[in-house]
Amino acid sequence: MKLIELNRKFLSESARSIIDHSLPIKPVQNLDIPLIVVEKWKIIENGRMSKKYIFESTNDRNRFVTSLLNYEQEKGHHAKMLISTKEVTIELITHDVEKITEFDKAYAKYADIIRKDIAYNSTHE
Numbered sequence: 001m002k003l004i005e006l007n008r009k010f011l012s013e014s015a016r017s018i019i020d021h022s023l024p025i026k027p028v029q030n031l032d033i034p035l036i037v038v039e040k041w042k043i044i045e046n047g048r049m050s051k052k053y054i055f056e057s058t059n060d061r062n063r064f065v066t067s068l069l070n071y072e073q074e075k076g077h078h079a080k081m082l083i084s085t086k087e088v089t090i091e092l093i094t095h096d097v098e099k100i101t102e103f104d105k106a107y108a109k110y111a112d113i114i115r116k117d118i119a120y121n122s123t124h125e
Helices: 003-014 058-075 102-120
Strands: 042-044 048-054 080-083 087-092
Touching: 048 102, 058 080, 058 087, 058 102, 087 102
Parallel strands: none
Antiparallel strands: 042 048, 048 087, 080 087
16 A cells, blocks of 8 residues: 555544545655754854744754764854854854865864754654
8 A cells, every 4th residue: 555545544444524625635745854953054143144044843953963062073163152042043263364265164063963963853842
């Protein structure tokens, strides 16, 4: 039995009252795209790069922050982080020159890779 047929059967048996059977059930396209909101890096005041990451759980948030702290220690390049319940906002600038440098771009790329990895390998609480 195909997945679409299993889905139809499940929906028709478990939620008869909320399904409009006159509408066709469309198969989901692009299953490899994560269902998370992804904000782009922005340039904010004082020429800093900034991005907010939102997580499913505080456990995921903690894994992300721990990975970034390990990266900072290894590379010797540090970001400003604002951490709240399930959000982390990062600001990047190279303080010695007060400009965005390759160090900041590499950090940003690493943060995006770690976030994507956590989205696909989440540990929900």
